[in-house]
Structures are given as structure tokens and as C-alpha cells.
Amino acid sequence: MHETEIHDLSDDADYAASQQQGSxxxxxxxxxxxxxxxxxxxAEVVYSKDNVTIHPTQFASERISGRLKxxxxxxxxxxxxxxxxxxxxxxxxxxKDRNLYTIRAVPFTEVRSVRRHTPALGWQYIIVVLSSGLxxxxxxxxxGGVKEFLATIKQHVFLVRSAEDANVFLxxxxxxxxxxxxxxxxxxRAVSVGSGHSTxxxxxxxxxxxxxxxxxxxxxxxxxxxxxxxxxxxxxxxDPARDLSIHVLEKFSLVTKFARETxxxxxxxxxxxxxxxxxxxxxxxxxxxxxxxxxxxxxxxPDEAPIASDPxxxxxxxxxxxxxxxxxxxxxxxxxxxxxxxxxxxxxGKPRQPALGPxxxxxxxxxxxxxxxxxxxxxxxxxxxxxxILRKEVWxxxxxxxxxxxxxxxxxxxxxxxxxxYETIKNQWQSISPEQAKRxxxxxxxKGLIDKDVVRTDRSLSFYxxxxxxxxxxxRDILLTYSFYNFDLGYCQGMSDLLSxxxxxxxxxxxxFWCFVSLMERLGPNFNRDQxxxxxxxxxxxKLVELLDSPLHNYFKQHxxxxxxxxxxxxxxQFKREFEYEKTMRLWEVLWTHYLSEHLHLYVxxxxxxxxxxxxxxxxxxxxxxxxxxxxxSGQIELDAVLRDAEALxxxxxxxxxxxIPPGTPPSLPIDNGLWYPxxxxxx
Amino acid sequence: MPSRRRTLLKVxxxxxxxxxxxxxxxxxxxxxxxxxxxxxxxxxxLTKEVQxxxxxxxxxxWDTAGxxxxxxxxxxxxxxxxxxxxxxxVNSMKSFDNLNxxxxxxxxxxxxxxxxxxxxxxxxxxxxxDGGNSxxxxxxxxxxxxxxxxxxPYFETSAKEGINVEEAFQCIAKNALKSGEEEEIYLPDTIDxxxxxxxxxxxxxx
Numbered sequence: 001m002h003e004t005e006i007h008d009l010s011d012d013a014d015y016a017a018s019q020q021q022g023s024x025x026x027x028x029x030x031x032x033x034x035x036x037x038x039x040x041x042x043a044e045v046v047y048s049k050d051n052v053t054i055h056p057t058q059f060a061s062e063r064i065s066g067r068l069k070x071x072x073x074x075x076x077x078x079x080x081x082x083x084x085x086x087x088x089x090x091x092x093x094x095x096k097d098r099n100l101y102t103i104r105a106v107p108f109t110e111v112r113s114v115r116r117h118t119p120a121l122g123w124q125y126i127i128v129v130l131s132s133g134l135x136x137x138x139x140x141x142x143x144g145g146v147k148e149f150l151a152t153i154k155q156h157v158f159l160v161r162s163a164e165d166a167n168v169f170l171x172x173x174x175x176x177x178x179x180x181x182x183x184x185x186x187x188x189r190a191v192s193v194g195s196g197h198s199t200x201x202x203x204x205x206x207x208x209x210x211x212x213x214x215x216x217x218x219x220x221x222x223x224x225x226x227x228x229x230x231x232x233x234x235x236x237x238x239d240p241a242r243d244l245s246i247h248v249l250e251k252f253s254l255v256t257k258f259a260r261e262t263x264x265x266x267x268x269x270x271x272x273x274x275x276x277x278x279x280x281x282x283x284x285x286x287x288x289x290x291x292x293x294x295x296x297x298x299x300x301x302p303d304e305a306p307i308a309s310d311p312x313x314x315x316x317x318x319x320x321x322x323x324x325x326x327x328x329x330x331x332x333x334x335x336x337x338x339x340x341x342x343x344x345x346x347x348x349g350k351p352r353q354p355a356l357g358p359x360x361x362x363x364x365x366x367x368x369x370x371x372x373x374x375x376x377x378x379x380x381x382x383x384x385x386x387x388x389i390l391r392k393e394v395w396x397x398x399x400x401x402x403x404x405x406x407x408x409x410x411x412x413x414x415x416x417x418x419x420x421x422y423e424t425i426k427n428q429w430q431s432i433s434p435e436q437a438k439r440x441x442x443x444x445x446x447k448g449l450i451d452k453d454v455v456r457t458d459r460s461l462s463f464y465x466x467x468x469x470x471x472x473x474x475x476r477d478i479l480l481t482y483s484f485y486n487f488d489l490g491y492c493q494g495m496s497d498l499l500s501x502x503x504x505x506x507x508x509x510x511x512x513f514w515c516f517v518s519l520m521e522r523l524g525p526n527f528n529r530d531q532x533x534x535x536x537x538x539x540x541x542x543k544l545v546e547l548l549d550s551p552l553h554n555y556f557k558q559h560x561x562x563x564x565x566x567x568x569x570x571x572x573x574q575f576k577r578e579f580e581y582e583k584t585m586r587l588w589e590v591l592w593t594h595y596l597s598e599h600l601h602l603y604v605x606x607x608x609x610x611x612x613x614x615x616x617x618x619x620x621x622x623x624x625x626x627x628x629x630x631x632x633x634s635g636q637i638e639l640d641a642v643l644r645d646a647e648a649l650x651x652x653x654x655x656x657x658x659x660x661i662p663p664g665t666p667p668s669l670p671i672d673n674g675l676w677y678p679x680x681x682x683x684x
Numbered sequence: 685m686p687s688r689r690r691t692l693l694k695v696x697x698x699x700x701x702x703x704x705x706x707x708x709x710x711x712x713x714x715x716x717x718x719x720x721x722x723x724x725x726x727x728x729x730l731t732k733e734v735q736x737x738x739x740x741x742x743x744x745x746w747d748t749a750g751x752x753x754x755x756x757x758x759x760x761x762x763x764x765x766x767x768x769x770x771x772x773x774v775n776s777m778k779s780f781d782n783l784n785x786x787x788x789x790x791x792x793x794x795x796x797x798x799x800x801x802x803x804x805x806x807x808x809x810x811x812x813x814d815g816g817n818s819x820x821x822x823x824x825x826x827x828x829x830x831x832x833x834x835x836x837p838y839f840e841t842s843a844k845e846g847i848n849v850e851e852a853f854q855c856i857a858k859n860a861l862k863s864g865e866e867e868e869i870y871l872p873d874t875i876d877x878x879x880x881x882x883x884x885x886x887x888x889x890x
Contacts, residue, residue: 445778452701452723456720459720492751492753496723497722527753530756531754531756565761568727569725572725577722623760628728
């Protein structure tokens with residue numbers, strides 16, 4: 001990981017900039033006043049360091065370099081970090097982004113701690129945590145200077161090294177034992193809280209949940225409300241259990257981009273109002289009470305159960321666990337380092353967008369109907385899905401039935417061509433007479449199997465309900481035609497589940513058939529007789545859990561659950577039975593974008609497992625209980641939250657995650673173009 | 685009866701797709717029938733408390749996917765089974781013919797310690813369909829097969845009408861219990877052995 005980053009430095013705009021600017025740091029410079037408008041009168045720059053950089057995404061090209069300064073005004077010390085202007089040739093990095101990340105004069109009265117990270121490879125960096133529980137993104141010191149930074153702070157404010165972790169420096173730690181404990185990097189469950197609340201409660205209420213709550217509210221409100229968030233400090237002081245979970249959140253720097261935006265806004269606005277306004281504003285608004293969202297009851301964990309904490313909640317825990325296992329079970333999977341988790345911190349909780357609507361859709365099309373920027377379209381759909389009215393049109397692209405660069409006219413022609421091709425294949429079985437069928441056991445059996453399944457596929461949906469429903473007959477005809485189109489694969493249970501929403505959306509028989517064909521090109525191996533496609537995916541999930549949650553992996557290992565068969569239904573039919581119909585369609589279109597990964601569905605599996613990890617381990621579920629529990633999650637999983645988690649996990653895992661997934665794992669297109677489905681006599 | 689602690693009895697239901705495995709299980713456990721069961725994907729189970737001679741047991745009934753293609757999953761679900769129920773549809777010869785495959789596949793994958801004496805129960809389901817007029821597998825034929833496989837107890841049921849389901853599962857539970865005891869109790873208890881062989885030969889119609 002590090003090596004990669006070091007190697008690609010030549011392409012790194014920030015690196016180039018740093019080379020030009022030179023690496024000398026300016027200590028105790030008086031020139032600060034001219035260099036930045038954010039220093040008020042009478043301020044003295046006591047520390048200044050160039051090429052302190054944040055990494056908003058995993059892309060080296062999107063890093064933002066700036067100057068970190070400590071400014072003394074009267075008896076107060078402030079920290080600022082201002083990105084360089086116009087340094088980057090990168091169009092993706094807008095001025096808005098730059099402003100978003102800018103740290104404008106944070107008083108150290110509001111800073112709780114600074115954590116220093118010293119990766120074995122790569123740059124030293126720090127994470128500054130505010131007393132509000134929010135944290136700034138990691139600041140990477142490309143030119144060194146962490147030590148001086150801390151030394152300078154120590155000269156001006158009360159700074160002590162945490163007794164529990166030598167890399168944590170506490171600020172304003174007024175010998176409050178609770179505060180000191182919380183600011184340490186102890187395992188959350190090992191922390192004793194005076195209130196008598198069991199700490200495992202807060203472990204159950206993981207940062208994940210917390211983060212999502214924030215984002216949920218954000219989505220609900222449609223826009224960011226600063227007052228909501230500045231209300232938190234007051235509240236947390238009243239509720240030690242909650243307080244603790246916020247600490248957990250902050251300690252592991254699982255701060256949402258959203259939360260960071262909030263912070264930036266707070267300080268951004270404060271800046272325009274002058275310095276004193278910061279505190280005034282924060283305390284004024286702290287009186288606004290914020291309704292607590294009660295976490296889902298299924299996530300409650302018995303107090304007494306000791307549960308290994310989620311490594312994503314806890315960097316040090318992760319380092320410890322993975323570090324120990326590095327030589328053994330992890331094999332050739334590279335360890336996730338802290339940097340990875342900090343990347344995670346930058347995206348977690350990215351709010352889902354509203355679905356793509358017709359007005360926006362047309363902006364993706366040129367005058368002849370070509371989709372000019374398919375990646376932008378896929379990204380858009382990844383984050384918000386598609387309004388139902390557009391699905392018929394859009395799914396054909398996502399599934400690969402239509403080419404993105406085809407014109408309206410080309411598509412119309414293609415459709416008519418495909419329609420007659422469909423009729424030809426359909427005719428093959430339609431022309432089998434009853435007499436011929438008597439001597440055609442395989443056909444009869446195959447038809448019998450399909451007949452049995454279509455009458456039990458989504459019949460509660462009005463589209464498929466009632467006697468002699470023509471849509472049920474369409475399901476049958478398409479599946480039977482498919483079993484002739486791909487006679488080797490034939491029909492297998494689960495296919496009707498996959499076809500049902502496609503027919504529901506496409507309406508047209510031939511279109512549905514060809515979209516189904518496209519889908520089966522990717523998911524066909526799920527139904528291979530040797531179950532190879534399924535085993536590969538279940539194996540990949542196990543590797544991903546090992547990577548992303550080693551305690552959970554160890555738990556599954558100890559309890560003989562490593563076959564991951566409890567995820568079988570999830571994977572076989574892409575969660576079709578786990579969500580209500582509309583949600584399934586939303587999930588599918590997101591998966592089909594292949595935007596972050598072709599294998600996002602595997603991260604969705606991991607995300608769901610992680611949501612319930614504390615319950616699974618806390619209740620000591622064995623294989624049977626786990627399978628039952630997972631089957632009964634059907635209809636209870638929050639899609640948007642899980643998608644956000646999956647996205648974050650996918651980004652967090654990065655190349656290490658991709659390395660967990662063997663080449664050719666569905667829904668990747670098959671590697672060789674030979675026979676995918678070995679012919680066997682007993683294949684139905 | 686030897687006193688020992690055994691509370692969970694694991695039962696696996698196998699058979700072709702659409703013979704009514706899920707319906708049988710739901711009829712027995714929940715006393716309900718629905719036309720809207722979906723094809724089982726993967727596996728699931730229901731539990732029911734049963735009482736034998738003042739002792740309470742939890743019957744854990746596993747419902748599995750019927751398509752042959754999913755048989756390789758069995759290895760995860762079959763292990764530790766105390767009884768295996770083979771279900772066919774009396775209106776489908778193919779589903780009856782396949783009983784042998786299901787039985788053999790089960791023995792391979794579950795690999796019980798004593799395959800010769802592992803308890804199976806056979807159920808011919810859907811006797812209600814078309815007033816019995818569409819029936820293609822006769823009771824005689826089915827019983828003959830059961831006899832040839834070591835006197836497997838045989839029941840004919842309608843999961844839809846709730847006919848004979850309770851009786852079949854009582855027999856299943858009883859055989860599961862014996863299976864478990866035989867596995868755990870090595871003492872050649874003469875009384876136990878006698879009662880066991882007796883119930884086997886009587887086909888559980890006691």
C-alpha cells in the first residue's frame with residue numbers, strides 16, 4: 001500500500017508542488033500575517049509548516065496540500081490549515097472542496113486531543129480531535145514536523161501525553177479521570193463509566209450506527225443543519241453512555257465527510273463573524289435538544305457478553321490483531337494500515353442522493369441519444385438509484401443490453417433484431433408437440449420445474465397475483481426460452497427471482513429476455529452445477545471479513561461458520577428475498593453500476609454482518625442460530641445505511657479487498673470464452 | 685430409559701423441488717398452509733417443542749432447497765442429523781424415483797456413524813390433489829421400496845389439508861430420539877434395543 005503510494009508520487013500534483021516550494025519549514029515566522037487572511041490582528045504565528053496534506057480519497061491526485069500554522073493571540077492558541085491556491089492541475093478538485101477542508105482558526109480550548117501516527121512506511125500524520133467529538137481529517141506531514149508541532153503546542157497550552165497511549169496527547173485535560181480514560185485508547189469495554197452504564201452498550205451503538213444516524217438526519221432534512229450538530233456537546237455531557245460512544249467515534253476517527261463539512265461550516269461561519277463568535281454560537285445552540293434515535297432493538301447486545309470490538313472502530317485494536325495474524329492466517333493479504341482507516345473516515349456516511357429523475361437523465365444524453373459520460377451516469381446511479389419511471393430505459397444500459405454509445409435509432413433497430421431472434425429461440429420449444437415431449441424427458445422435467453417455480457414467484461405482488469395471470473405465463477415463457485438459449489445451464493431455482501423484477505420493469509417479453517440474458521452472463525455461474533460460482537463468492541466474503549473484521553472472522557472460525565452458507569441466499573439471488581420489491585430494484589441498479597467495484601454485493605454482505613456483529617458474537621450464535629438469524633433479517637435491513645457501509649468498506653479495503661476476490665468471481669464476466677457450463681447428463 | 689441430557693433433535697427434510705417440504709414443515713409447526721410459499725433458497729429450519737415420557741425436546745426441522753444442483757450444500761446442513769425425512773409427491777413418479785438418490789446423497793454427505801441403521805422416514809405428500817385421481821405412485825409401490833431399505837416408516841399426507849402430518853412427525857421425532865440415544869449411549873441396554881427393533885419393524889404405526 002505504502003509502496004504504491006510512494007511509487008506513484010511522480011504523478012502526484014501535490015508532490016510536484018512540494019518539490020517546487022521547497023521543504024524548509026518556517027518556524028516562528030512573523031510573515032504569517034501576510035500569508036493568510038485568517039490571522040486576526042495582534043496574532044503571532046508560532047509554528048508554520050508547509051506541505052501538510054490531507055487525503056480526501058484514495059486517489060493520490062485528489063490530495064490537498066496546505067500550510068499548517070499555530071497562531072498565538074493573547075493567551076489563546078489557534079490552529080489553522082489553509083490549502084494552497086491553484087496548486088493543482090486537477091479539475092476534480094474544486095475550489096469548493098478546498099474550502100470545505102480548510103481549517104480556519106480553531107482555538108485549542110476546543111481541542112481535546114492530538115493523536116500522532118507513525119506508519120512504518122509513509123508519512124507521519126496527526127488526527128486532531130475536538131471536544132465536540134468531531135475530528136479533522138488526518139494531516140500528513142510530507143516534510144516532517146510533527147514533533148515540533150506538538151512541542152510548540154506544549155509551550156502554549158496544557159498538553160499531556162496520555163498514560164495509556166504514548167501517541168495520544170491530551171489538551172486541557174484537567175485531571176478529570178473520566179475524561180482522561182475516555183481520551184485514551186483503551187478498549188471501549190474496558191472503560192469504566194461512573195454512571196453504571198455498561199460500556200458494551202456503547203460498543204453496540206457503534207460508530208457505524210452513530211454515523212448513519214447523522215447522515216440519516218442529513219438526508220431527511222435535505223440539507224445540513226449546523227445547529228443540530230453544535231447541540232451535541234451539551235447533550236453528551238448529560239448522557240455518559242452516549243458520551244462514550246462519541247468518544248469511540250472520535251478516537252477512531254470514523255468521522256464522516258459530512259461531519260467534517262459541518263465542522264468546516266461552523267468554523268467557516270464563525271470566521272466571517274469574527275473570532276469570539278465561535279464559542280457564542282456553539283453555546284447558544286447547544287440548548288437545542290436533539291431527539292435521540294433509538295437504535296434498532298435487534299442490535300442491542302446483552303451487557304454481560306464480552307465482544308471483541310470492531311477493528312474499524314478502533315485503529316489500535318486493528319493494528320494489534322492484524323499485526324499478530326499477519327504471518328499466519330492472513331497469508332499474502334497485506335495489512336490494512338491506519339492510513340486506510342483514515343481514508344475510510346473521509347467517506348463514511350456519504351449521504352445517499354435522490355434517485356435520478358427524467359430531467360437529469362436527459363442531460364446524460366446527446367441529441368442522438370448517446371450517453372456521453374457513462375461513468376458519470378454510473379456514479380450518479382450508484383449514489384441515488386433511478387426513479388422507477390426511468391428504469392425501463394436505464395436498466396437496459398446498466399445490464400449491458402444496450403451500448404452506452406448507441407443512438408436512439410441504433411437501439412430501435414437493435415431491439416427489432418433481438419425481438420425476432422427471441423422469437424426464433426422461443427419457437428424451438430413451442431414447436432415441441434405433446435407426442436415429441438413424451439420422448440423428451442429433459443424438456444418435460446425442465447418445464448415442470450419452471451412451472452412449479454413461476455407460480456410461487458412474487459405472487460403477492462399485484463403484477464403477478466391472481467389466477468391465470470399473463471405475467472406469470474411470461475415469466476415461464478422467458479425462463480423456458482432461456483433454458484434453450486443456454487441449454488447447458490438450463491433452469492435453476494433462483495432464476496425466477498432474478499427475472500421477476502426485470503419483467504416487472506421492462507414489461508416487454510423480448511426486452512426482458514435479453515436483459516435477463518445479460519444479467520445471467522454475469523450471474524450464470526451462481527447456478528452452475530458444481531456451485532463453483534457460489535463457493536468463490538462465499539470464499540471471497542470470508543476473506544473480506546478476515547480483512548475488515550478479524551475478530552468476527554475469528555469468531556466464525558471458532559464456531560465452524562467459515563463456509564458462510566448463511567449468506568447463500570443473499571448471494572445467489574442478489575438479496576432479492578431480503579428487501580421489499582422496490583428496495584431490491586434500487587439495490588440492483590446500484591450494484592449493476594459496477595461503479596466502485598464489480599463486487600460491491602460482497603461488501604454489502606460484509607456490511608450487513610458487521611451491523612449485527614455484536615449481536616452475533618454477544619449471543620454466541622452457533623451456525624444454526626446464525627443461519628436462522630440471518631434468514632429472519634429478511635425485510636429488516638436498512639438498505640441505504642447498508643449501502644453506505646458497503647461503499648465505505650469497499651474504499652477502505654482498497655486493493656487489499658480486491659485481492660480477496662479471486663479473478664472471475666461473479667458477477668465478473670467469465671475469464672475464458674470456452675464452455676462455462678460443463679454438459680452433464682443430469683443437468684436439468 | 686437411560687437418563688441423560690439431550691434436548692435438541694435435528695431432522696432434515698429432503699425431496700424434489702415442489703413436493704411440499706416447506707408446506708409439511710409449516711403445517712406441522714404452525715398448523716398453517718399457504719399457496720404462496722416461495723421456492724426455498726439455501727436452507728432454513730423451524731423448531732417445535734415435543735414431549736416424550738415427561739421429557740421435553742426441541743425438534744429442529746430443516747427445510748432445504750429441492751433442486752439437485754444445490755445438493756453439494758448439504759454437507760453443511762446435514763451434519764448432526766438425528767433423522768432424515770424423504771418426501772415425494774404421490775402425483776409425480778419422478779419425485780418418487782428420486783428418493784433413492786436423496787437417501788444416498790444424504791448418507792454420503794451426513795456420513796452418520798451407523799449408516800445401515802440411520803433412521804429415515806418416507807412421506808408421500810399431496811394425496812389431496814384432484815381427489816386422488818392424479819395419483820401415479822401407489823401406496824403398495826412406496827411401501828415396497830421402504831421395506832427394501834430396511835423397513836423405513838412410511839406415511840401418506842396432505843400438508844394442505846393437514847392429513848396425517850402430526851402422526852408422521854411424531855414418528856420422525858421418536859426415531860430421531862432413538863437415533864440420538866444410540867449414538868450417545870454405548871451400553872447395550874437390552875430393553876432399549878428390543879423396543880427399538882420392534883418399532884422399526886412395525887413401521888412406526890404404533
